[in-house]
Amino acid sequence: MTPQPTAQAVRSKWTDKAVYAAGAVVWRLVDDKLHILLIHRTKYRDVTLPKGKVDPGEMLAETAVREVHEETGIRVSLGVPVGVSRYHLPSSKQKVVHYWAAEATDRAIRESTFVPNKEIAALEWVPLKKARARLSYPVDHEILDFFAKLVDDGVLRTFPVIALRHAKALHRSEWDGADAARPLTERGRRQADSIVGPLRAFGVRRIVTSDAVRCVQTVKPLAKSLDRKSVKTAKISQDAWEDGTDDLRSVIGRRVRSGKPAVVCSHGPVLPGILSEIALATGTIQGSYVSSAADLEPGAFSVVHLSSSNPGSGIIAIETHSPKV
Known part of the structure; x- marks a missing residue:
């Protein structure tokens, strides 16, 4: 045979x-x-x-x-x-x-x-x-x-809420300081540079990020390219998620209500909650595609497309992109 x-x-x-x-x-x-x-x-x-x-x-x-x-x-x-x-x-x-x-x-x-x-x-x-x-x-x-x-x-005109996982950071075993202070590796910095063009392709104008250094460094090239300041918040940080003080709902709810293209940069363990909150805020029945969209490698992002006229009509589409470096 x-x-x-x-x-x-x-x-x-x-x-x-x-x-x-x-x-x-x-x-x-x-x-x-x-x-x-x-x-x-x-x-x-x-x-x-x-x-x-x-x-x-x-x-x-x-x-x-x-x-x-x-x-x-x-x-x-x-x-x-x-x-x-x-x-x-x-x-x-x-x-x-x-x-x-x-x-x-x-x-x-x-x-x-x-x-x-x-x-x-x-x-x-x-x-x-x-x-x-x-x-x-x-x-x-x-x-x-x-x-x-x-x-x-009736869902042609849309806006994106983009869930971004921070780029490659130093491993915990290689870092003696606080976890939130861990910086990006050289590869991580290249990843952060490489995703500027793809994120701009979706019209991103608003940047919201965990206040952890690795997240702030990930969106820094994008913020510079757009000539905009990123909004740093502990509400979507891994530290807050681990100790139960996070507030993903308020952050995501505000982004959905705004109807403006935005990127939200956070951490691997936090991303499932962020995608879940987008689904809840838009009345979307959650399925395996939502979980898959949250399973991102460092520097990757999922673009969640929502109706501009009626964000409560559910997620129109989700697509995932990974850096080539």
Whole structure:
């Protein structure tokens, strides 16, 4: 009998052949009517959604934002993920493209410097129903179908509450001081730098962090990039969690009520409680996906997408991202 390949072997084979890319279904309201942005590519003479290949060291979310800007001149923040397309390239490799919904604000459109070029011949805003007829490829139709479901469900406009685990810190056995004073390792500092772009891709404007040094150091590069101060609180610290004085509910409740994109940086043991509080605050039935979203490695984060118009309607989507360093 021929031995079957292991799951790891299958994954390795897929990874070796796959080309990864990311993009977005960019949308806007024109006279209260939804329009989708399509690109007409010069070389291929086709009509598709803005997307492009991942650059070395990039995480998918920042690829999507960068490619939308490079192809259209429009700066966007990512909303809900709307699917993954897979297809074969002429080289026989698989291309795997991750997509998000992304609203183009009036200001972003005004500031676009797009002009037709050797890659993109034209941009076209079309109503959702007409977009399907314009698109050249069936894989784009599948992404648009998922996007249309969000529209039908009335949950297209969202905001994220992001649960972030601090980056790699010195082990307790390597530190003689108070646990809350443990700093990041060199790898941890690299992780903190590497997640700035992905977190900014989701439009983060508010930073709330445990007052432990390892958490404060994790969000410091993001705060510098945004030119904003982080809010430090013992209410979501591991020390408070261990002695029963934490107050996750008040911190998370405030973030949900604000309706503003925010990142909340805390500790591995505390994260399940943070995700649980987000679920409770939004009337979401908790399941294994909530627990999975809390099981993060150092420097990783889960993006919880909530409805802007009705946060109490439940979690719309959860996605998890891990640093590459």
